[in-house]
Amino acid sequence: MGSSMATGNRLKPRAPFTRALFLTVFCLVLFIYTLRPSSIERPAQVQPQRNPMLNGSHVHMSDCTINKSQLEDLQDRYELGDEIEFARRYVRFHRQDIDRKPMTKIDMDLFPRGFDEIDIRNPPRRTTCLKPLEVPVPRSRTPNTVDASDLLFGISTTYSRLTDEEISPIKEWAHWLTDGNGKSNGAGLVLRLIDATVEELEETQAKMTDMGIDVKVYPTDSSIEMAKRYLSLLPALYNDTSRESRKFLVMCDDDTFYPSMHNLLDRLSQYDYRTDLYIGTLSEDVNNIQRHGSQAFGGAGVFFSIPLAEKVADKFDQCSTAEKIEEANTGWGPQGDILLRKCIHEHTETTLTLLRELHQLDIQGDPAGFYEGGLSPLSLHHFKGGMWHKARPYEGAQVIHACGEDCFLQRFQTADDFIISNGFSIAYYPKGIDFNIHQIEKTFTAAPDDYGWNLDFMLGPQRKNLLWTGRKVAWELMEAQVQKDGSVKQTYIRKTDDYRWTYGEGGNRMFEKDGVLELVWISS
Numbered sequence: 001m002g003s004s005m006a007t008g009n010r011l012k013p014r015a016p017f018t019r020a021l022f023l024t025v026f027c028l029v030l031f032i033y034t035l036r037p038s039s040i041e042r043p044a045q046v047q048p049q050r051n052p053m054l055n056g057s058h059v060h061m062s063d064c065t066i067n068k069s070q071l072e073d074l075q076d077r078y079e080l081g082d083e084i085e086f087a088r089r090y091v092r093f094h095r096q097d098i099d100r101k102p103m104t105k106i107d108m109d110l111f112p113r114g115f116d117e118i119d120i121r122n123p124p125r126r127t128t129c130l131k132p133l134e135v136p137v138p139r140s141r142t143p144n145t146v147d148a149s150d151l152l153f154g155i156s157t158t159y160s161r162l163t164d165e166e167i168s169p170i171k172e173w174a175h176w177l178t179d180g181n182g183k184s185n186g187a188g189l190v191l192r193l194i195d196a197t198v199e200e201l202e203e204t205q206a207k208m209t210d211m212g213i214d215v216k217v218y219p220t221d222s223s224i225e226m227a228k229r230y231l232s233l234l235p236a237l238y239n240d241t242s243r244e245s246r247k248f249l250v251m252c253d254d255d256t257f258y259p260s261m262h263n264l265l266d267r268l269s270q271y272d273y274r275t276d277l278y279i280g281t282l283s284e285d286v287n288n289i290q291r292h293g294s295q296a297f298g299g300a301g302v303f304f305s306i307p308l309a310e311k312v313a314d315k316f317d318q319c320s321t322a323e324k325i326e327e328a329n330t331g332w333g334p335q336g337d338i339l340l341r342k343c344i345h346e347h348t349e350t351t352l353t354l355l356r357e358l359h360q361l362d363i364q365g366d367p368a369g370f371y372e373g374g375l376s377p378l379s380l381h382h383f384k385g386g387m388w389h390k391a392r393p394y395e396g397a398q399v400i401h402a403c404g405e406d407c408f409l410q411r412f413q414t415a416d417d418f419i420i421s422n423g424f425s426i427a428y429y430p431k432g433i434d435f436n437i438h439q440i441e442k443t444f445t446a447a448p449d450d451y452g453w454n455l456d457f458m459l460g461p462q463r464k465n466l467l468w469t470g471r472k473v474a475w476e477l478m479e480a481q482v483q484k485d486g487s488v489k490q491t492y493i494r495k496t497d498d499y500r501w502t503y504g505e506g507g508n509r510m511f512e513k514d515g516v517l518e519l520v521w522i523s524s
């Protein structure tokens, strides 16, 4: 039944306490613990749990078995040590007529029995078996009911990026272009592949069509100046035969991700698509706005109404002369976003309509503060590492297939000082949650110059980060699977050598072993 508290591993980071103090606290905790109503399943009840609300097809089992080969696979993928700390918790969500709160407090412990100490070479057959954690969630919709036929997207990229195992965006595109079951959600995609061969175009077309993506793949030519190529995508979208049935033409980067299409469409429906509209967002970094101008930063997604797209298409030649391209160079090479803004400003009365839930994410370093901020982003960008940050929003967003769009990045605070940022992390605060949860933790930096306040206008002033303080440790989501019964299993991992979880910068590690936490989201 896993390790009990007697092994002293109950959520205990290695702290420089004296043994006496430790024992006193330990005995106190043990005493209080015996008085609490237990959320632990008695061994006799370690059986499939039947929820009377469910009919036969949706019975969820609390599976407390440990599968050695699955642990070995995780060990391989994430270079885990042989001895790990492990815990699994089922989370039963209850859809209610409530708003999505910045923080949902749950009056239960997340891991009342701490973690099991497991040797992957010889694991126990079962893990500590707990009753599901019960959490309320708003009634939000799932991808299988999206009708996005109002939208036609345009992206330029290269065949080599599409086929790169590390950064290929195709499965992410399928998230926002299909119903999650291999069928188009109605949205179209015009994909331009730079310098691709006929075979590459055909292969891409076939592969993406197979995945249910309504795509038209075209070649484009690297000899055309990049900024001009970018601008020419809008007339190409405007020219598409499906235009008549669209309301918005959307340009974005190959690393733009739209987690929640219902929410995106709801927001867009607040605007009158028959008027001239240029909708997008600024960079979070005022430094970039000063450098490049007040315009839509394309990685967050830029939405054009058809009437405005028509005007840009008409003026394409005038807007893309050598002189205009030179004017779009702010010292970082000619920028497509600038060429587009100038074309709109110089030929129409339209300026940017700011949709702040879109995110360019010009941030570097540890992005946790953003993803743990309780936000409900309509787009995400720059999350593939390299010079920007690294995150896994595709894996994170899988949970919406079970509990609806609002669940992604929704926060739950449990009685034992954990905060689940659903689909990003499970963070534990050993000294309590004594900070302003409404502010974003400044774990990241602006680039290339961080004045300390560049990001404040868009993200709000951020609170001081808790790195190297011993006050925070987080397991981050690495994978997630929608399972046959409709539940979603998430795997969160904390490595012992993570540079962030130490006492003092470069100081002693808070934990001696790697940690794996699993959450399984089941419906009520």
Ligand SMILES: *[C@@H]1O[C@H](CO)[C@@H](O)[C@H](O)[C@H]1NC(C)=O
Pocket (backbone or CB within 6 Å): 055, 056, 057, 058
């Ligand atoms: C069982 O539940 C599923 C999903 O809620 C529903 O589609 C199905 O009709 C239900 N079957 C019965 C027998 O109630």
Ligand SMILES: *[C@@H]1O[C@H](CO)[C@@H](O)[C@H](O)[C@H]1NC(C)=O
Pocket (backbone or CB within 6 Å): 067, 068, 069, 070, 073
């Ligand atoms: C354990 O997991 C593997 C996949 O890693 C799977 O093939 C196997 O069926 C699982 N075994 C049991 C008993 O569930």
Ligand SMILES: *[C@@H]1O[C@H](CO)[C@@H](O)[C@H](O)[C@H]1NC(C)=O
Pocket (backbone or CB within 6 Å): 232, 235, 236, 239
């Ligand atoms: C759009 O169609 C017009 C008319 O058929 C054509 O002249 C123009 O080159 C096309 N533009 C693009 C970018 O495909």
